[in-house]
Amino acid sequence: MIKIKIKKMNLKDYKIIFMGTPDFGAPVFLALIDKFNIVAAVTQPDKKVGRKQEITQSPIKKIALKNKIEVLQPEKVRDNAEFIQRVKSLQPDLIIVVAYGFILPKEILEIPKFGAINIHASLLPKYRGASPIQTAILNGDKETGISIILIDDKMDHGPLLEQRTITINDNDNFESLHDKLAQLGADLLLDTLPKYISGEIKPVSQKESQATYCQLIKKEDGKIDWSKPAEEIERQIKSYTPWPGAFTFWEGKQLKFIKALVIKAQNQNIGEVFKINEGIGVKCGKDALEVLELQLESKKPMNVKEFLNGYPEIIGFRLS
Numbered sequence: 001m002i003k004i005k006i007k008k009m010n011l012k013d014y015k016i017i018f019m020g021t022p023d024f025g026a027p028v029f030l031a032l033i034d035k036f037n038i039v040a041a042v043t044q045p046d047k048k049v050g051r052k053q054e055i056t057q058s059p060i061k062k063i064a065l066k067n068k069i070e071v072l073q074p075e076k077v078r079d080n081a082e083f084i085q086r087v088k089s090l091q092p093d094l095i096i097v098v099a100y101g102f103i104l105p106k107e108i109l110e111i112p113k114f115g116a117i118n119i120h121a122s123l124l125p126k127y128r129g130a131s132p133i134q135t136a137i138l139n140g141d142k143e144t145g146i147s148i149i150l151i152d153d154k155m156d157h158g159p160l161l162e163q164r165t166i167t168i169n170d171n172d173n174f175e176s177l178h179d180k181l182a183q184l185g186a187d188l189l190l191d192t193l194p195k196y197i198s199g200e201i202k203p204v205s206q207k208e209s210q211a212t213y214c215q216l217i218k219k220e221d222g223k224i225d226w227s228k229p230a231e232e233i234e235r236q237i238k239s240y241t242p243w244p245g246a247f248t249f250w251e252g253k254q255l256k257f258i259k260a261l262v263i264k265a266q267n268q269n270i271g272e273v274f275k276i277n278e279g280i281g282v283k284c285g286k287d288a289l290e291v292l293e294l295q296l297e298s299k300k301p302m303n304v305k306e307f308l309n310g311y312p313e314i315i316g317f318r319l320s
Contacts (some may be wrong), residue, residue: 013037014037014094015039016093018064019100020041020060024099024185025182026182028098028119029060030186031190032189040072040092041060042100044100077104084107093197094115094197109152116150117149117150117189119188121185122144122147123147123165124149125207125211129214130214131216134174134214134240137172137239138236141168143167146163148161159203159205159206173238173239220244226248226270226283226319228284229286230287237258237259237260248320256294256301258293260290263276265288272316272317273316274315279304280304
């Protein structure tokens with residue numbers, strides 16, 4: 001009997017351009033560096049950050065430089081002949097996109113042999129758009145996940161290659177869910193790419209009738225409306241910490257709520273701050289929030305006991 005030797009796939013034979021900007025893409029980028037031949041990293045231009053407006057590199061750029069990978073930072077990708085030509089010259093087999101920030105034009109999508117792949121932090125077609133993690137928490141969803149799709153000319157619209165689901169726990173907030181999904185994206189991509197390249201996975205069109213969308217978050221979205229139920233405000237706090245923060249105003253200063261629990265209220269007025277043992281509560285439209293951690297404008301975050309030691313006069317104040 002003749003034994004046929006099947007050549008084992010050498011992932012380093014495949015050239016990849018990685019496109020991403022924030023730290024959500026870092027686990028994916030690091031995983032790809034370890035397994036594939038990364039010929040370039042494309043990321044947003046350096047930006048001024050913070051009060052001192054210091055020029056800051058993206059997390060993806062820092063990783064690329066540390067690993068001696070070429071970094072490309074075009075101001076735009078559409079109608080940018082120089083950038084498109086550079087991508088062509090690198091002859092990528094694949095482009096991997098994770099929260100890059102620019103929509104890729106058709107001229108770029110057609111360059112790689114295996115197309116361009118996007119990792120999205122929702123179970124598509126649910127929550128297409130810029131804020132899927134926050135939206136899942138705001139809506140009180142019990143699960144979310146990662147979708148790996150082929151990119152086409154519409155936002156988060158392309159055919160699915162793979163999905164994986166995780167549970168949203170009661171104590172999850174944006175940061176914890178962000179980190180879980182970032183690692184899940186890396187793990188799922190490493191499982192998916194060899195199967196896709198070898199033809200084991202066939203793209204499946206998304207069900208357009210089930211598509212929903214989420215919006216780009218603005219700073220004003222964090223303003224708390226105390227007439228809403230405490231459960232809804234608690235989800236707002238979980239979703240919008242650290243940015244833009246869930247906030248109200250007290251004595252002309254912004255007051256951010258970082259951590260809180262839903263409790264039953266008594267006969268307080270909506271928005272009224274009241275004493276609970278060694279802490280404080282705030283009456284909401286339904287029930288109340290027991291505040292655990294908060295931050296006054298220009299101050300560091302404090303637990304509620306530290307805050308009350310410095311600002312006991314907040315008791316009885318009515319927030320609006």
